Amino acid sequence: MTQLVGCDFSSTPTRRKPIVLAWGAASGGRVQLTRLEKLESLAAFAEWLRAPQSWIAGFDFPFGLPRELVEHLGWPTQWRECLQHYASLTRPQIRDTFAAYCDARPAGAKFAHRRFDRRAGSSPSMKWVNPPVAYMLHAAVPLLLDAGVDIPGLHAGDPQRVALEAYPGLLAREILERRSYKSDEKAKQTPERLIARKDLLTALEQGRTRLGLRLKLTHAQHDALVQDASGDSLDAVLCLVQAAWAQQQGAPRYGLPEDLDPLEGWIVSA
Structure with missing residues (x-):
């Protein structure tokens, strides 16, 4: 039976800030929700990706860069070749290249966006701080390629392991609008954010989203998700729900639009 996975990713995972599945x-x-699993290194994540299993997974990191940026930099415009070039760069090289691009652009339009970013409310995949999604892409997508997984719309691989770009903020914002439900900073782990996590889970359990899916949790799972003030576990669960929606839509597109840009990709359910 095909399992579903939602992944909250960290580009520098540690015991304190692991990758959550x-x-x-x-x-x-x-x-x-059957279980939560925590991976404390990129090596552990790579090993999990390579294991012979059957899953459809939603990953909380960008799968591509904006076409506008890639063409401006003169990088390859084929997805695999572009990502292989990107993987050959160091993080300082990425930061300096993207900072120079932004510095040459007018205020209010510093970053290049993928076609769906504004629709989904997602950060530009070239951002290297707050959140450092450019580094997440740099750390994760080469591991997807090395593992030979299938990436619908972008790269054909093992159809038993299907990788989709997910974004927990898309589903969270539908329920909470602009209310914040998480923070890695202790001082910002407020009662208001605790209440927001409870409200978010209640809506998911009742199926009050446009995806029309109801989340089933045990009492212990519910309490654990509420108590994780970082929101990492809850974000993984939001990605799980998006992966479940994709499974409903079925192969080979998993709900991705026919006209997605084969360089930029697409966030599932956006």
């Missing part, structure tokens, strides 16, 4: 299964419009 939310495992589950879907049936009859319900998504059952």
